[in-house]
Amino acid sequence: MSDPLLEVSNLTATVAGFEVTHGIDLEVGEGEAVALVGRNGAGKTSTFRSIMGLTPIAGGSIRFDGEELTDLRSELIPKRGIGYQPEGRDLFTGMTVEENFRLPIWTAGDARGIDDEDAVVEDVFDLFTELENRRDAEVQNLSGGQGKMTAIGRALALQPDLLILDEPLEGLAPVVVENLKSYIREIIDRDISVLVAESNASHVPEIVDRMYVIERGEIVDSGDPDDLVQDEEIQLLMQGGGT
Amino acid sequence: MFESLPYHALNGVYYGFILFMIAAGLTIVFGVLGVLNLAHGELYAFGAFVAFSIVGYLTGLVAEPTGPVTALIFGAVVLVGSLAxxxxxxxxxATLEAAFVRPIYDRDDVYQLLLTYALLLILTDVMKFVWGAKPLDVGVYDGLNAIPTTELFGIDYPTYNVVVVAVGLVVFGWLVWFFDRTKTGRIVRATAIDREMATAIGVSTDRIFTLVFAMGAFFAGFGGAMVSIGPGSAYLEMGLSPLVLSFVVIVIGGLGSLRGALVGALLVGVTTQVVTPYYSELELAVPFVLMVVVLLVRPEGLYGTWGEIE
Structure with a gap:
């Protein structure tokens, strides 16, 4: 594996005082695409939110590009180069698609060294061509797929080194899922590292280089996605059986 | 009986814009911070007292008005003093937010109400300490009486009141422009819509909250300064009634809605000023009856955007 860009060690996250992850270890290398696969409630979102500083941690370390993130205030984490698409999209309603793309540039553009705001926004629209004719639409009027694209585009507008995508394919029609997969592959081709959470393991081999399996807040396996998806124990685990 | 109705209606518009300036600050603070600031009325009174001190000093620098032109200069000085x-x-x-309000954002609403009520009492004592317990009525604004009245719809109407309406319109226009068009305004809206996601794109919510609370205090103070100029007095209890009416205004308009605050303020202002001269016993009931009627028809208020600035 290439040098780790993100290195999570022994991470224990808490929600309302209860531990929801227990000693998570995972790494993402520069330009690498990695998946965190697990059933709903397995701890994927809590892990991602901990990396973004949105869920408190009880212990462990999160290093990004050599810097310890757990010492930073949450708003500084995107400025270090981590873009985040949350599970529920969480778009800024009442604002247009384009405004949602511009907001991260206004808040973190200086820290990310963005000189040409318009060029970055057009670059995002160039990737998500389906959003081009919806740029002035208020985001609450978008379809599910367009909403996911807008949430990913907003994270991408930060010009991140690492993009964290939480269930980008969940709840979408098959044809939209295929579209989004191709967009994610295109993002990876741009040498942006990607960490993606998925509850449907069958999507993963087409997107990522490596995958971790999480169950009940612990990493239970990791390795090549093609092998792990074929593994009967993993399949049983994803269906709610196993240990 | 109703010959003076147009005059009372104009008074209602004037009073409505005063209410709007106070309610705007209240609704912005609630929309973004989610805090119902009971001390807002004292910030309004604080603005009136500070205006007396600043305008008293400034008008001492200019000659007493002797005609319309010098009276207008005097009026401009009063306006600049109010802004100052x-x-x-x-x-x-900003200091109140950072020192007192910030630590209790995650607490229950009851803590917020108790804290802002404590701030109300503290501010009252600060004003008592600095300006004394007696009402201020020192003739600072007497020069405004030299400004000729303005004829509106065949009525000779105080020019100062017309200026207040114009200033209120400018304040409304500025706020809409700020929140719809400026980067900072849209970052504030994003923070109001989704605090966590705003953090995840690099917004320092601490800074935004301080800015918004300071803005709320500014508009409360500006409203206090403007309203104290008309009758030419300021007193410690002056914040109570506008605070209660501002709550009525923002509930009618929809919590967090600027447009709602304007429409609600004009509705409350005009209705109270038109009804009260003829049925004075209804003075207290009118705004609340209006609020109940609106809530029965539209429970979320006229422009209901709970928790969002619009």
Missing amino acids: AAAVLLPVG
């Missing part, structure tokens, strides 16, 4: 008084409220609001 409101500007004093910016650091006051």
Whole structure:
């Protein structure tokens, strides 16, 4: 594996005082695409939110590009180069698609060294061509797929080194899922590292280089996605059986 | 019986814009911070007291008005003094937010109400300490009486009141422009819509909250300064009634809605000023009856955007 860009060690996250992850270890290398696969409630979102500083941690370390993130205030984490698409999209309603793309540039553009705001926004629209004719639409009027694209585009507008995508394919029609997969592959081709959470393991081999399996807040396996998806124990685990 | 109705209606518009300036600050603070600030009325009174001090000093620098032109200059000095008084409220609001309000954002609403009520009492004592317990009525604004009245719809109407309406319109236009068009305004809206996601794109919510609370204090203070100029007095209890009516206004308009605050303020202002001269016993009931009627028809208020600035 290439040098780790993100290195999570022994991470224990808490929600309302209860531990929801227990000693998570995972790494993402520069330009690498990695998946965190697990059933709903397995701890994927809590892990991602901990990396973004949105869920408190009880212990462990999160290093990004050599810097310890757990010492930073949450708003500084995107400025270090981590873009985040949350599970529920969480778009800024009442604002247009384009405004949602511009907001991260206004808040973190200086820290990310963005000189040409318009060029970055057009670059995002160039990737998500389906959003081009919806740029002035208020985001609450978008379809599910367009909403996911807008949430990913907003994270991408930060010009991140690492993009964290939480269930980008969940709840979408098959044809939209295929579209989004191709967009994610295109993002990876741009040498942006990607960490993606998925509850449907069958999507993963087409997107990522490596995958971790999480169950009940612990990493239970990791390795090549093609092998792990074929593994009967993993399949049983994803269906709610196993240990 | 109703010959003077148009005059009362104009008074209602004037009073409505005063209410709007106070309610705007209240609704912005609630929309973004989610805090119902009971001390807002004292910030309004604070603005009136500071205006007396600043305008008293400034008008001492200009000659007493002897004609329409010098009276207009005097009026301009009073207006600038009011703005300066409101500007004093910016650091006051920022300090109150950072020192007292910030630690209790995650607490239950009851803590917020108790804290802002405590701030109300503290601010009252600060004003008592600085300006004394007696009402201020020192003739600072007497020069405004030299300004000729303005004829509106065949009525000779105080020019100062017309200026207040114009200033209220400018304040509304500025706020809409700020939140719809400026980067900072849209970042504030994003923070109001989704605090966590705003953090995840690099927004320092601490800074935004301080800015918004300071803005709320500014508009409360500006409203206080403007309203104290008309009758020419300021007193410690002056914040109570506008605070209660501002709550009525923002509930009618929809919590967090600027457009709602304007429409609600004009509705409350005009209705109370038109009804009260003829049925004075209904003075207290009118705004609340209006609120109940609106809530029965539209429970979320006229422009209901709970928790969002619009």
